[in-house]
Amino acid sequence: MNLDICLQEWMPLIELELQQVVALADGPGLESLHQMLAYHMGWNGEGAGVEARGKRIRPCLVLLVAAAAGAEWQSAIPAAAAVELVHNFSLIHDDIEDNSTLRRGRPTLWVKWGVPQALNAGDAMFTLAHLAVIRLQETISPQLTLRAAHLLQETCLRLTQGQYMDIAYEKRGDLTTEAYWPMISGKTAALLEACTGLGALVAGVSDSTYQHYRSFGHYLGLAFQAQDDLLGIWGEAALTGKSCESDLLSGKMSLPILYGLQQGGSFAKRWAEGPITPDEAPALSAQLEQEGAREYTQAKADELTAQALCALHQTHPRSGACQALETLSRLLLRRHM
Amino acid sequence: MNLDICLQEWMPLIELELQQVVALADGPGLESLHQMLAYHMGWNGEGAGVEARGKRIRPCLVLLVAAAAGAEWQSAIPAAAAVELVHNFSLIHDDIEDNSTLRRGRPTLWVKWGVPQALNAGDAMFTLAHLAVIRLQETISPQLTLRAAHLLQETCLRLTQGQYMDIAYEKRGDLTTEAYWPMISGKTAALLEACTGLGALVAGVSDSTYQHYRSFGHYLGLAFQAQDDLLGIWGEAALTGKSCESDLLSGKMSLPILYGLQQGGSFAKRWAEGPITPDEAPALSAQLEQEGAREYTQAKADELTAQALCALHQTHPRSGACQALETLSRLLLRRHM
Known part of the structure; x- marks a missing residue:
């Protein structure tokens, strides 16, 4: 099972399902509402196209896990569409x-x-x-469909809880790395946990295997966010699609920054004095690295990645799909979704 | 089955279910998020109490229909809580x-x-x-629970469609009463249709009876909105809890105003010239009445009420609950929810 070949085969079907669901919002006099949704999904308007759609990594994760857990991947398509729609709803809000005025290079x-x-x-x-x-009820039992719906709703609740913390944190100067994990558990990891959980549910696996798949998604999400935070300060613009040190300029409470604040050194002193200017950013990111923040963040990301892959192997996945999942995980940890 | 006695018995149980569900959002570090939700529900903060909660008419409608359709009313409590939460979510947004800065007399x-x-x-x-x-799965079958979840989701989609139209209409001067019905079908009637539909689903009625119950809620919603629009211009402040002619001042596209615009008379001419001042309002509401808008709106409200009650009787409801439903309908048509 080759990831590239899967993506090539699956992507048009994911897109078709997404379009069919989004079309439910259309109707007489509702064309502009539908147009807004289609614009955000990257299907129409200025700048529409593959770049404007995001990588659709979450729906692929659902389908790959379904395959790894022994289901026909096609039967998980409604769940794949659902997580991508949740992701996009949360981006709009x-x-x-x-x-934010720009999203994937286009006006929000x-x-x-x-x-x-x-x-x-x-x-x-x-x-x-x-x-x-x-719509899963067309491919799986009512009982499993209800469990899937319940998982998606719990996930949305965790998203709003994580978002609540994120907004609340903006006004606080007393945060440590302790505060970081519950926030990104909600904001980032919950949805990836839902992806792997939904794929496993569709396959009708045992409870323990289901929990291992969820853990895989959970740790993958935490690892992704730690890595993304690292790239937000030390990444190359070409790699991340945004300018270097941008998290320093925006004042985002990312993991390396929280680590730096916790050290109470030169970085923390400068941070407390107010917004960082672009001129200062290179020296300040070097200072932060010297204080150990980069090493700490990289070590965390590596540890979490190892935990994710360990959980994946505990599911005893089908070998072809497992390899593709490992490739997808590596892809996720280097690039933006 | 006496409505007052039902309400007295049911209200604390509805409130308990609502509190249990809202508590799901609580957790370590999430106390303020929970507090916000509890404030909006009228449970805490300044001005908390019965007045701040609204009348909870929608959950009562769910329980009454469940009883009328032959179910134990208790089994419909999760659905009753769900519609009240949808109603309150839509108010927050x-x-x-x-x-709007005030809601039920308190800061939003x-x-x-x-x-x-x-x-x-x-x-x-x-x-x-x-x-x-x-949570209905604790009281009814997975199949029926899925149908209930689907009905609620379709309802939410219709709410957003109605709200889209409402916002879009604000900028248009070319509207007629034709544009009114699709908007309030979404904004007001869809949720009342969901109330009666959910109650009927819980009772496991036949498809035709289910459709009659939905029609009852649909027409009741349209009648309520027409009546509410009438009171928004010619109601007594004491009755409606807001000042007279307030829809004239806010420029809301209500039914009598759309009717007046369609006549193209003195009212329409004045309306086109810009916002109405409080001084002008009494004369302008008299002018609108003279042009036939009040009579037209009252006739529509009466016609829709008759359609609602006709649909109700076609369900062959249990007689005690039917009487209570008629009382609730009358209550709804005179007062704000």
Whole structure:
């Protein structure tokens, strides 16, 4: 099972399912609502295309896990669409909450259509995600479909809990790395845990295997975020698609920054004095590295990756799909989703 | 079956179920998120109490229909909580979209905690509604629970579609009463249709009876909105809890106003010239009445009420519960929810 070949075969079917679900929002007099959703999904409007869609890594993870756990991957397509819709709903609302004007290189929904319509379009996307997962009843039993719906809803609750912490943290100067893990468990890891959990549910695995698959997604999510935070300061712009040291400039409470604050050294002193200017950023990222933040973050990311792969192997996955999952994990840990 | 006695018995149990579901959002470090949700539900903070909670008419409608259709009303409690949570989620987001500073006489969530946290708290409430309806699996079959979840999700989609139209209409001067019905079908009637549909689903009625119950809720919702629009211009402040002619001042596209615009008379001419001042409002509401808008709106509300009650009787409801439903309908058509 080759990842590239899978992606080539699966991607058009994921996209088709997504389009069918999003079309549920369309109707007489509702063309512009549908247009907003399709714009955000990267299907229409200026700059539409593959780049504007994101990598659709989450739906691929669902399908790969379903295959690894012994299901026909096709039967997991409704779940794959559901997680991608949840991801995109959360981006629409995050962009409003963070006042972000660009998403995947294009103006955000609220910039183009105003906050009220963008907020409401996000609600519509949220609902579509729940409608998507219920479509599983066409491929699996009502009992399993209900478990899948429940997992997706619990995941959404954890997303909002993580987002609550993220917003609340912005105003606090007393945070340590302890505060980091519950936040990204909700903001990042919960949805990847849902991806692997949904794939396993569709395959109807035992409870212990199900838990191992969820752990795989959970640790993968934490590892991804730690790695992403590292790249947010020391990554090459070409690799990350954003400028170097950008997390220093935006003041994001990322793992290396929280580590640096905890050390109470030169970095922490400068941070307390107010926003960092682009001129200072290179010297400050070097200072942070010297204080051990880069090494600490890399070690955490490596440890979490190892935990993820350990959990994956405990599921006794089908070997072809397992290899593809390892490739996907490596891809995820180097690049933005 | 006396409505007052039912309400007295049911209300504490509805409130308990709501509190249990909302508590799912709580946890270490999440106390303020839970506090926001509890504030909006009228349970804590300044001004908390019965007045701050709204009338909880929707959950009562679910339980009454369940009883009328032959179920134990207790088994419908998760569905009753779900519709109330959907209603409250939509209020949190509507208040942001409409820039409303007061809700049931208290500062709105975004005024107290800022837009980002209020938006996210609304998302949490939305998720809790979906978690609430899934709790039906403790009282009814997985198949029926899935149908209930699907109905709730379709309803949420219709809510966002109605809200899309409402926001889009604000900028248009070319609307007729034709544009009104699809908007309020989504904004108001869909949720009442979900109330009656969920109650009927829990009772496991036949498809035709289910459709009649949904029609009852649908027409009741349309009738309620037409009546509410009438009271928004010609109601007594004491009755409606808001000042007279307030829809004239806010420029809301209500049914009598759309009717007046369609006539193209003195009212329409004045309306086109810009916002109405409080001084002008009494004369303008008299003008609108003279042009036939009040009579038209009352006739529509009466016609829709008759359609609602006709649909109700076609369900062959249990006589005690039917009487209570008729009383609730009358209550709904005179007062705000």
